[in-house]
Amino acid sequence: MRFIRTDVEIEGGRRLHLYDFPNPADQKQDAVWSGVAESWRRRAEFIESWLEPITTLSNEMLGPGTGRLLDLGCGAMTTPFPEGWKRVGVDLSQEMLRGGTGCVRGVMTRLPFRDQSFGAAASRLSLMFASDPLRAFEEVARVLQHGTKFVFSVWGDAGKNLWASEPAELLKARYGIPAPPPAAPGVFRLADEEEVRGMLKSAGFGDICCNKVAISLLAEISAEAAADAVLALGGPVSAVFGRLSETERAEFRVEMSKRLAAVDRSGAAFVWGAVLKRPIGRL
Ligand SMILES: C[S@@+](CC[C@H](N)C(=O)[O-])C[C@H]1O[C@@H](n2cnc3c(N)ncnc32)[C@H](O)[C@@H]1O
Numbered sequence: 378m379r380f381i382r383t384d385v386e387i388e389g390g391r392r393l394h395l396y397d398f399p400n401p402a403d404q405k406q407d408a409v410w411s412g413v414a415e416s417w418r419r420r421a422e423f424i425e426s427w428l429e430p431i432t433t434l435s436n437e438m439l440g441p442g443t444g445r446l447l448d449l450g451c452g453a454m455t456t457p458f459p460e461g462w463k464r465v466g467v468d469l470s471q472e473m474l475r476g477g478t479g480c481v482r483g484v485m486t487r488l489p490f491r492d493q494s495f496g497a498a499a500s501r502l503s504l505m506f507a508s509d510p511l512r513a514f515e516e517v518a519r520v521l522q523h524g525t526k527f528v529f530s531v532w533g534d535a536g537k538n539l540w541a542s543e544p545a546e547l548l549k550a551r552y553g554i555p556a557p558p559p560a561a562p563g564v565f566r567l568a569d570e571e572e573v574r575g576m577l578k579s580a581g582f583g584d585i586c587c588n589k590v591a592i593s594l595l596a597e598i599s600a601e602a603a604a605d606a607v608l609a610l611g612g613p614v615s616a617v618f619g620r621l622s623e624t625e626r627a628e629f630r631v632e633m634s635k636r637l638a639a640v641d642r643s644g645a646a647f648v649w650g651a652v653l654k655r656p657i658g659r660l
Pocket of ligand 1: 407455469
């Protein structure tokens with residue numbers, strides 16, 4: 378991917394062509410998520426059951442509305458939202474957006490929207506993949522109207538999400554492939570409550586609340602089915618798995634199922650809510 382072209386809306390209903398040259402971290406995320414986009418569409422029903430506790434709580438916190446709702450890192454646009462909102466999705470991966478309507482391609486750290494053009498913002502399990510999460514929060518603050526809500530979810534820490542950390546451990550143990558460093562985009566990048574709270578405050582948000590949610594579906598299905606789902610849907614692990622030989626993949630799948638059979642496969646996420654207190658312009 379050399380650049381992303383986005384048609385940006387400007388005053389008077391006119392459109393501007395914006396060309397963005399994504400940094401290497403964004404390019405990596407594009408490849409990672411484009412690789413699992415088809416699985417996200419095919420397994421949409423499973424995903425909605427798996428993430429249902431997050432979706433239900435997020436939507437309770439968001440509530441119904443009538444304005445434009447930004448869905449940040451919208452993926453295949455399958456997340457349901459409370460009635461009334463006009464959802465506008467943005468995602469880095471063209472493959473994820475394929476076939477979706479009301480969505481544009483773009484990066485969270487430079488949103489292709491006008492200042493104060495949304496009445497709410499939401500994001501399900503995407504912000505930890507931003508190349509610079511603070512910058513992403515500042516961008517959300519820029520496009521939100523003063524006094525409006527931002528509700529988003531992120532995964533909790535590795536010890537509480539063994540369904541994700543065990544496969545990463547196994548890749549390291551078997552093939553010497555390390556997990557991303559803590560400050561790099563990744564599943565657990567926003568698992569530190571205090572850090573996220575600090576970023577939200579610094580971006581101009583107040584009335585901040587953080588709720589912990591248990592996600593149990595992977596513990597209720599067999600370890601083999603859980604391994605299969607994680608390999609099909611987990612962008613980062615799937616990207617590495619795809620680079621192994623056929624024999625290695627078969628061995629890895631068996632070993633991963635064994636590991637997942639021996640641990641608690643339920644997960645833990647945070648659902649954050651905040652209100653924009655201070656409008657800021659593009660820096
Ligand atoms: C775990 S998926 C979640 C998708 C969707 N929110 C859902 O719950 O169905 C993460 C999504 O974030 C997108 N993403 C990752 N980094 C991004 C970035 N820097 N800017 C915009 N989207 C990004 C990926 O392409 C992917 O679609």
